[in-house]
Amino acid sequence: MLREKFALTERGAFEFKRGAFFCALANLVMMAPIGVLCMATNDYLDHLLDPSKPLPALGGYLAAIVVILLLMLLTQWLEYHFTYNVVYGESARKRIELAEVLRRLPLSFFGRRDLSDLTTTIMKDCADQERMFSHIMPLLFGTGASTILISIMLLLFNWKMAIAALWVLPIALLIIAFSRKSQDAKGQFLIDRQLDVADGLQEYLECAQEITAANQSETYLEQLDQKIDRAEKAQIVSELSSAVPVSAAQAFLKLGIASTVLVGALLLASGELEFMVYFCFLLVVTRFYDPINTVLEVVTELLNLKLGIKRMHSIEHERPQTGSMEFEPANHDISFDNVTFSYEGGEKVLSNVSFVAKEGEVTALVGPSGGGKSTAAKLAARFWDADDGVVSIGGVDVSTVDPEALLVDFAQVFQDVVLFDDTIMQNIRLGRPDATDEEVFAAARAANCDDFVSRMPKGYETRIGENGALLSGGERQRISIARAILKNAPIVLLDEATASLDVENETKVQEALSCLLERKTVLVIAHRMRTVMSADKIVVLDGGRVAEQGKPSELMEREDSLFKKMVELQSSTGRILN
Numbered sequence: 167m168l169r170e171k172f173a174l175t176e177r178g179a180f181e182f183k184r185g186a187f188f189c190a191l192a193n194l195v196m197m198a199p200i201g202v203l204c205m206a207t208n209d210y211l212d213h214l215l216d217p218s219k220p221l222p223a224l225g226g227y228l229a230a231i232v233v234i235l236l237l238m239l240l241t242q243w244l245e246y247h248f249t250y251n252v253v254y255g256e257s258a259r260k261r262i263e264l265a266e267v268l269r270r271l272p273l274s275f276f277g278r279r280d281l282s283d284l285t286t287t288i289m290k291d292c293a294d295q296e297r298m299f300s301h302i303m304p305l306l307f308g309t310g311a312s313t314i315l316i317s318i319m320l321l322l323f324n325w326k327m328a329i330a331a332l333w334v335l336p337i338a339l340l341i342i343a344f345s346r347k348s349q350d351a352k353g354q355f356l357i358d359r360q361l362d363v364a365d366g367l368q369e370y371l372e373c374a375q376e377i378t379a380a381n382q383s384e385t386y387l388e389q390l391d392q393k394i395d396r397a398e399k400a401q402i403v404s405e406l407s408s409a410v411p412v413s414a415a416q417a418f419l420k421l422g423i424a425s426t427v428l429v430g431a432l433l434l435a436s437g438e439l440e441f442m443v444y445f446c447f448l449l450v451v452t453r454f455y456d457p458i459n460t461v462l463e464v465v466t467e468l469l470n471l472k473l474g475i476k477r478m479h480s481i482e483h484e485r486p487q488t489g490s491m492e493f494e495p496a497n498h499d500i501s502f503d504n505v506t507f508s509y510e511g512g513e514k515v516l517s518n519v520s521f522v523a524k525e526g527e528v529t530a531l532v533g534p535s536g537g538g539k540s541t542a543a544k545l546a547a548r549f550w551d552a553d554d555g556v557v558s559i560g561g562v563d564v565s566t567v568d569p570e571a572l573l574v575d576f577a578q579v580f581q582d583v584v585l586f587d588d589t590i591m592q593n594i595r596l597g598r599p600d601a602t603d604e605e606v607f608a609a610a611r612a613a614n615c616d617d618f619v620s621r622m623p624k625g626y627e628t629r630i631g632e633n634g635a636l637l638s639g640g641e642r643q644r645i646s647i648a649r650a651i652l653k654n655a656p657i658v659l660l661d662e663a664t665a666s667l668d669v670e671n672e673t674k675v676q677e678a679l680s681c682l683l684e685r686k687t688v689l690v691i692a693h694r695m696r697t698v699m700s701a702d703k704i705v706v707l708d709g710g711r712v713a714e715q716g717k718p719s720e721l722m723e724r725e726d727s728l729f730k731k732m733v734e735l736q737s738s739t740g741r742i743l744n
């Protein structure tokens with residue numbers, strides 16, 4: 167329960183309980199000197215009032231004080247160790263746990279949540295949670311437990327004086343409880359404004375070139391300034407909304423000392439209370455409120471933690487894409503059977519799409535922009551699950567297969583090439599991490615990477631910057647093709663694979679691709695009809711429906727063929743070059 171409520175890892179929850187226990191113990195031991203002091207004073211007063219009574223033995227009290235001091239040191243050390251030292255590491259564990267969850271989520275989730283929001287949860291919320299559970303939560307729980315115990319002891323000792331000291335507690339807690347709703351709302355508002363700033367900054371950094379080229383830097387920075395101002399104001403409002411009730415509650419607690427003094431004096435005057443009991447209560451109230459005051463000071467952070475935990479839960483409670491790790495299809499025919507799909511409950515992007523892409527053949531998906539070609543290719547690799555109908559490979563419904571097991575059989579070259587800020591060698595090797603250097607070189611040669619790599623200062627060991635920023639579009643695409651060649655998977659998805667290449671390079675890469683594609687199931691998405699004329703099968707997707715399918719020659723023979731119209735249109739606009 168604790169684990170779920172505070173989004174802790176299993177180990178984090180265990181260590182937190184241990185930390186809270188030692189914190190309560192340390193608080194209780196802190197009260198022990200007051201007990202010894204009361205007893206010593208009582209014995210001395212007895213001796214002063216009645217000299218016939220013996221002077222109390224100093225040694226015994228000194229020994230008790232020494233033992234208590236040692237106990238205090240020990241419990242303080244244990245509290246420190248089991249909270250500050252041990253709980254650290256929770257953020258690392260939590261980040262790994264969240265990353266594991268993210269790994270299993272469908273891509274639709276990443277479409278819904280923006281990147282800064284996820285980064286903030288994984289970096290900031292996890293760090294805040296760790297800090298709270300190392301510094302504050304054990305203190306809070308420990309103080310709660312020790313306060314309850316001490317309150318019970320006080321009530322048993324003298325209930326009237328106990329009530330005089332304790333009545334302020336529930337009222338202080340009520341003040342905080344009543345202000346919670348408003349604090350929650352202000353805290354959420356602050357987080358939203360901070361996310362706006364993070365989003366704006368990220369967008370500016372990512373699009374700096376485009377913004378400068380459009381001469382929009384000043385306008386953009388002004389907007390960013392406004393976002394920062396709004397976040398600052400939200401911060402002030404949020405802090406005020408928590409500082410006011412916290413200060414009121416703390417001030418209220420001070421009344422407890424006054425009421426103890428007053429009620430004690432009245433009871434003393436009426437002879438209902440012994441002086442020593444009064445004296446002990448006065449000593450207790452000087453210490454009793456200190457931990458509670460400390461807890462009140464950190465109550466705002468507690469509310470922020472609640473918001474952070476809510477965001478972690480929103481990731482953890484997402485439904486992961488699961489499936490069997492065993493994927494042994496009879497062959498690698500990709501079959502779409504009446505598949506209907508929409509992104510996040512939006513409009514239908516694919517409606518009753520049926521076609522088969524056979525193993526050993528090249529199947530080209532063509533059609534007007536927005537027709538659903540990329541979506542269909544991504545459904546085959548289970549980037550998303552179909553709303554209706556079945557996508558299967560070799561007779562196995564892909565929605566029953568674990569995405570990672572499924573993707574072992576896929577090599578992809580998409581329009582948006584993703585490269586890492588690493589060497590060319592490592593970027594290619596991503597296709598098959600256990601490939602030898604020789605295999606990487608061979609794949610690079612086949613994808614026609616050799617010429618540009620040889621011009622690089624460190625050849626294959628050259629780092630290529632974030633997402634290959636130091637390379638041209640064509641070079642980046644060739645690296646991605648080399649990666650696919652190296653992977654040598656039975657199914658190949660090509661989405662405008664040669665779009666960024668000039669004619670000379672395109673011809674060379676087409677040659678490389680043709681050896682990659684031999685005997686594979688190939689699904690090609692292309693806008694340029696020239697690149698798909700040699701395909702075995704054409705599937706024309708228009709408005710999310712299969713408008714027609716067949717061999718290119720068959721479709722070219724039909725009078726009303728959309729494919730034929732597209733070919734003719736591109737010929738007349740000169741886009742078909744040969």
Ligand SMILES: Nc1ncnc2c1ncn2[C@@H]1O[C@H](COP(=O)(O)OP(=O)(O)OP(=O)(O)O)[C@@H](O)[C@H]1O
Binds near residue numbers: 277541
């Ligand atoms: N991640 C997404 N979230 C929501 N809608 C999307 C997403 N990706 C694509 N779409 C929408 O789905 C429809 C089909 O897009 P898709 O990219 O599959 O078409 P396409 O035929 O490949 O287009 P193009 O030829 O222009 O690349 C479009 O209307 C597009 O706006």
